[in-house]
Amino acid sequence: MTLTYETVDVFTETPFGGNPLAVVFGGEALSAERMQAIAVEFGYSETTFVLPPQDPANTARVRIFTPTREVPFAGHPNVGTATVVAWRGSLFGRPVGEAVRFEEGAGLVPIAILSEGGKPVGAQLTTPQLFRRGAPVPVADIAACLGLEATAIRTDRHPPVGGTVGLEFILVELADRAALEAARPIRAEFESRLAHLPVYDIHCYVRTGGDDVDVRARMFAPLDNIDEDPATGSANGALLGLLAELDGPAEGTMALRIAQGVEMGRPSLLLGEVDRAGGATTAIRVGGRCVAMMRGELVMP
Known part of the structure; x- marks a missing residue:
């Protein structure tokens, strides 16, 4: 069996x-176990497999694998x-x-293609679910997992809290950019404090207030064998939903520019939009540009 693949740098x-993302074509006969093995072989935070849609009205069925598991939705793999x-x-x-419209575990994901001069340069997804808050997580646990003092965790606007638009993360506001830069994942603390929870990946952020972007963020997922992720569309989609609840207009669209990956040397820019009507969120979108990197074949026995 010969599969084709392309890799792309997203956001x-x-x-x-x-x-980075690997996109694999021709894997209709692959088992989930073999897809997982291929994802491990690439070693990226996610690898996607593009399969025929179950409903011909849609573009494709897309399965998404991290190095450790299949996930129902993720942002940068869709873009x-x-x-x-x-x-x-x-x-x-x-x-x-x-x-395009992709069938995924979390639901149907509609994605607009971004073009310049008639050529595609990126994409913007609409999240398959609206934002939902999860359970709060103790500040002491978050601080220990990030190697920070408890005072580095802001709680005046919200506690560390689960949030999802299709894949759940713990959303954490930090005191300032110095705290964001100092954060690092302490795997032993993740294992002892978070592994028993239904959500154990931490997306931390600061609001910039006058920077060239509106938000700076970092995402740590050591229990998924991803110490730090350069750009996490699903986590930032959840963050957009939370910030819209806290700061968004009652009517209209809130737009935010989110920087991620800077501290690890892979700067990323995510463009987020949240539509609001009657004081409620009606749609969340995350988009950005992409760069082609590699094309090739996987020769499977």
Whole structure:
């Protein structure tokens, strides 16, 4: 069996920036176990497998694997996969237009293709679910996991809390950029304090107030064998939902520029939008640009 693949750097317009992604085609006969093994072989935070849709009205069924598990939804895999599909121009015998629809575990993900001069340059997804808050997590546990003092964790606007738009994260506001830069994942603390919880990946952030971006963020997932992720669309989608609840307009669209990956040398820029009506969120979108990196074949026995 020979599979084709393409790799792409997502949420950047500079090679070797953003979050790398492998997109695999031709894997219809693969078992979940073999897909997981391929994801481990690539070693990226996620690898996607593009399969024929179950409903022909949709573009594809997309399965997403981290190095340790399959996940029902993730942001940078959707943005990257949609961009790669748009670059190919057709999929499963049908042309790819200005939008695609991916079937995933969390639901149907609609994605608009971003173009310049008639050429695709990236994509913008609409999250498959609206934001939902999860349970709060003790400050002491978060501080220990991040190697910080408890005073580095802000709680005046919200405690460390679970949040999801299809994949759940612990959302944590830090006191300042110095705390964000000092944070580091302490795996032993993650294992002892968070591994028993349904959510154990930490997305921490600071609001910049006058920077060239609105939010700076870092995401740590050592229990998924991802010490730090350069750009996490699903986590930032949840963060957008939370910030819209806290700061968003009653009517209209809140737009935020989110920087991630800076501290690990893979700067990323995520463009977020939240639609609001009647004081409630009606849609959350996350988008960005992509850079093509590699193409090749996987020769499978």
